[in-house]
Amino acid sequence: MTESWVNSAQRIGADLHLDMPGSGGRRAALIQALREAVAGGRLAPGTRLPPYRSLAADLGVARNTVADAYAELVAEGWLTARQGSGTRVAERVEPPARDAVRVPGKAPARARGPRHDLRQGTPDASAFPRAAWAASYRRALQGAPSEAFGPGDPAGRPELRRALAAYLARARGVRTEPGRIVICSGFAHALRLLFGQGGGGVLDGPLAVEAYGLGFHRELLAAAGVRTVPLALDEHGALVAGLGRERAVLLTPAHQFPTGGPLRPERRAAVIDWARARGAVVLEDDYDGEFRYDRKPVGALQGLDPERVVYVGSVSKSLSPALRLGWMVLPERYVAPVLAAKGEREGWASVPEQLALADFVGSGSYDRHVRRMRQQYRRRRDRLVGALAAHAPHIQVSGIAAGLHAVLRLPPGTERTAVKAAVWQGIALDGLAAFRHPETGMRADDGLVVGYATPPEHAFGAALEALCGVLPPP
Amino acid sequence: MTESWVNSAQRIGADLHLDMPGSGGRRAALIQALREAVAGGRLAPGTRLPPYRSLAADLGVARNTVADAYAELVAEGWLTARQGSGTRVAERVEPPARDAVRVPGKAPARARGPRHDLRQGTPDASAFPRAAWAASYRRALQGAPSEAFGPGDPAGRPELRRALAAYLARARGVRTEPGRIVICSGFAHALRLLFGQGGGGVLDGPLAVEAYGLGFHRELLAAAGVRTVPLALDEHGALVAGLGRERAVLLTPAHQFPTGGPLRPERRAAVIDWARARGAVVLEDDYDGEFRYDRKPVGALQGLDPERVVYVGSVSKSLSPALRLGWMVLPERYVAPVLAAKGEREGWASVPEQLALADFVGSGSYDRHVRRMRQQYRRRRDRLVGALAAHAPHIQVSGIAAGLHAVLRLPPGTERTAVKAAVWQGIALDGLAAFRHPETGMRADDGLVVGYATPPEHAFGAALEALCGVLPPP
Numbered sequence: 034m035t036e037s038w039v040n041s042a043q044r045i046g047a048d049l050h051l052d053m054p055g056s057g058g059r060r061a062a063l064i065q066a067l068r069e070a071v072a073g074g075r076l077a078p079g080t081r082l083p084p085y086r087s088l089a090a091d092l093g094v095a096r097n098t099v100a101d102a103y104a105e106l107v108a109e110g111w112l113t114a115r116q117g118s119g120t121r122v123a124e125r126v127e128p129p130a131r132d133a134v135r136v137p138g139k140a141p142a143r144a145r146g147p148r149h150d151l152r153q154g155t156p157d158a159s160a161f162p163r164a165a166w167a168a169s170y171r172r173a174l175q176g177a178p179s180e181a182f183g184p185g186d187p188a189g190r191p192e193l194r195r196a197l198a199a200y201l202a203r204a205r206g207v208r209t210e211p212g213r214i215v216i217c218s219g220f221a222h223a224l225r226l227l228f229g230q231g232g233g234g235v236l237d238g239p240l241a242v243e244a245y246g247l248g249f250h251r252e253l254l255a256a257a258g259v260r261t262v263p264l265a266l267d268e269h270g271a272l273v274a275g276l277g278r279e280r281a282v283l284l285t286p287a288h289q290f291p292t293g294g295p296l297r298p299e300r301r302a303a304v305i306d307w308a309r310a311r312g313a314v315v316l317e318d319d320y321d322g323e324f325r326y327d328r329k330p331v332g333a334l335q336g337l338d339p340e341r342v343v344y345v346g347s348v349s350k351s352l353s354p355a356l357r358l359g360w361m362v363l364p365e366r367y368v369a370p371v372l373a374a375k376g377e378r379e380g381w382a383s384v385p386e387q388l389a390l391a392d393f394v395g396s397g398s399y400d401r402h403v404r405r406m407r408q409q410y411r412r413r414r415d416r417l418v419g420a421l422a423a424h425a426p427h428i429q430v431s432g433i434a435a436g437l438h439a440v441l442r443l444p445p446g447t448e449r450t451a452v453k454a455a456v457w458q459g460i461a462l463d464g465l466a467a468f469r470h471p472e473t474g475m476r477a478d479d480g481l482v483v484g485y486a487t488p489p490e491h492a493f494g495a496a497l498e499a500l501c502g503v504l505p506p507p
Numbered sequence: 508m509t510e511s512w513v514n515s516a517q518r519i520g521a522d523l524h525l526d527m528p529g530s531g532g533r534r535a536a537l538i539q540a541l542r543e544a545v546a547g548g549r550l551a552p553g554t555r556l557p558p559y560r561s562l563a564a565d566l567g568v569a570r571n572t573v574a575d576a577y578a579e580l581v582a583e584g585w586l587t588a589r590q591g592s593g594t595r596v597a598e599r600v601e602p603p604a605r606d607a608v609r610v611p612g613k614a615p616a617r618a619r620g621p622r623h624d625l626r627q628g629t630p631d632a633s634a635f636p637r638a639a640w641a642a643s644y645r646r647a648l649q650g651a652p653s654e655a656f657g658p659g660d661p662a663g664r665p666e667l668r669r670a671l672a673a674y675l676a677r678a679r680g681v682r683t684e685p686g687r688i689v690i691c692s693g694f695a696h697a698l699r700l701l702f703g704q705g706g707g708g709v710l711d712g713p714l715a716v717e718a719y720g721l722g723f724h725r726e727l728l729a730a731a732g733v734r735t736v737p738l739a740l741d742e743h744g745a746l747v748a749g750l751g752r753e754r755a756v757l758l759t760p761a762h763q764f765p766t767g768g769p770l771r772p773e774r775r776a777a778v779i780d781w782a783r784a785r786g787a788v789v790l791e792d793d794y795d796g797e798f799r800y801d802r803k804p805v806g807a808l809q810g811l812d813p814e815r816v817v818y819v820g821s822v823s824k825s826l827s828p829a830l831r832l833g834w835m836v837l838p839e840r841y842v843a844p845v846l847a848a849k850g851e852r853e854g855w856a857s858v859p860e861q862l863a864l865a866d867f868v869g870s871g872s873y874d875r876h877v878r879r880m881r882q883q884y885r886r887r888r889d890r891l892v893g894a895l896a897a898h899a900p901h902i903q904v905s906g907i908a909a910g911l912h913a914v915l916r917l918p919p920g921t922e923r924t925a926v927k928a929a930v931w932q933g934i935a936l937d938g939l940a941a942f943r944h945p946e947t948g949m950r951a952d953d954g955l956v957v958g959y960a961t962p963p964e965h966a967f968g969a970a971l972e973a974l975c976g977v978l979p980p981p
Contacts, residue, residue: 077844079843079844158655159653175641184628184629185829203549208547209548355859358857381831383829384827
């Protein structure tokens with residue numbers, strides 16, 4: 034729970050844009066900012082506010098300041114406080130005239146968002162291979178048997194599972210066969226299927242996770258009642274020798290997310306040994322395995338022991354997150370339980386698009402697209418490294434051998450300021466702190482996680498220039 | 508092309524894990540490694556191997572070593588070499604034991620299922636409008652802004668929400684605007700979003716449900732910790748006067764599922780009055796509202812009070828359940844909480860298909876398809892009624908004014924036997940008992956729920972004949 038509060042405190046904190054003068058002024062400024070956030074609809078009715086200490090820590094104010102501000106707003110009717118339920122935005126608060134919140138037809142938030150989007154996690158949306166994908170979709174629709182338009186197999190279409198089995202063996206060293214592949218809508222869906230929704234999952238916790246990773250995944254697991262235990266890491270990936278009595282471990286072996294190192298060979302072997310010895314499971318998130326630039330490819334960990342590793346991939350980085358298509362490669366004993374968790378009637382991905390992806394992979398279009406994007410992202414990576422060498426040579430950059438993002442190492446104590454400066458300059462990016470497991474004992478290094486795939490090609494130079502402008506001086 | 512070969516050479520090279528001693532040993536080791544990769548299924552049948560020089564460079568061996576190894580394996584039958592097509596893994600190579608779980612290529616369960624599928628719930632899969640849908644998809648892909656391929660708005664694409672707002676107003680009497688529509692993957696997904704997954708939903712239980720309905724929905728609600736309270740019904744729909752202190756009620760007002768009556772006008776008014784008086788919510792499942800035959804269309808209950816009714820529809824009956832596309836029309840106060848429940852990162856439907864549906868609806872293709880299917884289903888309904896009149900005139904049939912199924916009323920005590928007889932004759936269908944709420948005090952009438960949409964056109968006559976053969980005698 035702590036972690037989720039810290040995150041929501043940071044989000045709410047970031048949303049408030051507090052400009053705080055003196056000590057008395059802080060309370061007033063916080064009240065004002067919270068009131069506006071509620072009245073403006075940014076904090077929706079029913080939203081639970083973070084505990085005093087989390088928001089206080091995030092805003093750098095005293096705990097009492099937050100407590101006073103909450104009390105005032107409860108008195109004013111903007112918030113409600115109930116025993117055991119914390120402080121929430123009052124339900125009867127009228128949301129603003131709805132146009133203010135969401136004008137129908139207005140583009141989604143991200144589209145009208147920052148001037149330079151350097152957040153990690155998204156490929157270049159302007160590079161989606163429209164013509165080739167449309168051709169695959171058309172062929173798929175024409176060639177599909179009628180039953181494809183009836184109720185689907187929860188495992189996913191056999192055509193796609195066959196195509197993926199061949200592709201993953203060839204490109205990622207995955208050892209499997211179509212009967213062990215289950216189609217899903219992405220990694221988060223895989224997590225839900227494996228760990229259940231409110232208990233009763235296929236896998237049990239506690240789950241070891243890398244000390245740096247996606248907070249979103251940790252929140253999802255926490256909501257499913259799964260305790261996550263942070264595993265320290267260094268430049269060679271997670272320190273798997275620290276694994277103990279956990280029931281499973283979630284790893285990003287090909288390219289640690291977000292710090293960027295591949296898991297060292299002896300650690301790959303060691304984690305498999307651990308899983309075998311303890312009857313545990315390794316969950317492999319191969320989120321950007323296709324994109325590696327200068328060094329030998331790192332095959333999937335799954336190849337070392339298909340009965341001990343659950344491998345998960347998706348098209349979210351390689352094609353587009355808009356397709357909602359992913360896959361799980363399962364040890365045999367989990368196939369039936371995962372299908373049972375999936376249910377017979379819902380939640381599987383669009384069948385026509387599953388067939389389109391089977392065609393796209395089988396016809397070589399997927400390889401061609403990945404190859405083209407690999408070249409484009411490598412060029413961008415080189416431009417990022419070049420810009421830093423020219424304009425901020427004191428900033429070390431790591432995690433650049435693969436993937437769609439890099440980590441800029443900052444001098445101690447400068448991360449918060451750099452992130453704020455970026456916000457002011459219209460740059461969206463995250464500091465390393467945003468990915469840190471709240472319970473880890475690891476030293477907190479300062480750094481920025483810079484996604485270099487998202488800006489459209491024509492805007493990339495300006496984004497780099499803006500980025501160099503917000504870095505701390507030597 | 509070079510780049511791809513180099514990469515695939517690197518991948519295959521990495522996969523081989525060659526431990527190469529002397530010069531003679533290299534050739535043997537390479538042959539051994541490749542043979543194992545093929546036999547073990549890591550290199551799938553049909554996979555094209557990299558040219559000699561690429562693999563040689565990547566492995567650091569002589570080109571001739573690779574050429575010799577390939578030649579040997581061609582001779583052994585593991586690989587095939589054809590002019591102009593390079594060296595490939597032989598097609599006849601058996602992948603590793605896979606039968607255990609699921610034979611690849613086997614059709615999904617339903618396809619190899621019963622001879623006559625008369626289960627309710629699925630439209631005629633062979634009538635999916637492939638050409639028109641493919642055209643809409645192509646236009647949607649061509650016209651989409653780049654941001655459509657980035658992270659999506661959890662509410663769904665604005666283009667689709669606009670198209671649906673107009674369509675639902677025109678065709679179903681729904682009063683809304685695009686900002687209150689949230690795209691989902693179908694009714695079950697809507698239930699999950701509204702009632703949460705393991706607590707903390709937007710709506711609270713207990714939830715009144717019709718005494719006959721989909722057991723699947725009741726199970727889903729039970730898993731979410733929501734108590735369902737059965738509401739008795741008659742031929743005019745649910746007896747809403749029986750509503751009490753429940754927090755919400757789930758209804759199928761246009762065409763009670765599965766018994767078939769539309770909710771009587773005074774009951775429509777009464778349930779809205781109840782919801783207003785108690786601050787409760789009506790959940791309207793408009794699952795087959797488009798298909799009505801002889802009588803005036805019944806507009807959506809939602810039109811009576813858009814702030815008291817959550818309206819849910821999908822393309823599962825009108826187009827295909829394979830698309831996984833549905834929509835919720837929400838009272839204003841629920842929009843933000845439902846979006847929060849949906850999460851920012853997952854679970855929304857494919858964006859290209861959302862755009863395709865917007866085009867399909869906006870271009871009139873949806874209306875044309877619904878009209879065509881309405882005529883087809885009405886003819887089928889008439890044939891069903893005709894066959895019963897001719898061969899089983901003692902069997903009363905109800906619920907035939909709309910929808911894709913009818914209810915055959917059976918003499919008391921005969922339902923179980925009739926269902927079993929149907930199974931023996933290769934007919935899939937359900938008895939009324941399958942839909943009955945276990946806690947209802949209603950008298951249990953005997954009956955069969957017969958879906959007449961699913962069999963392909965050419966097989967419908969035989970299905971009717973088989974059905975008449977399993978009905979109890981007068």
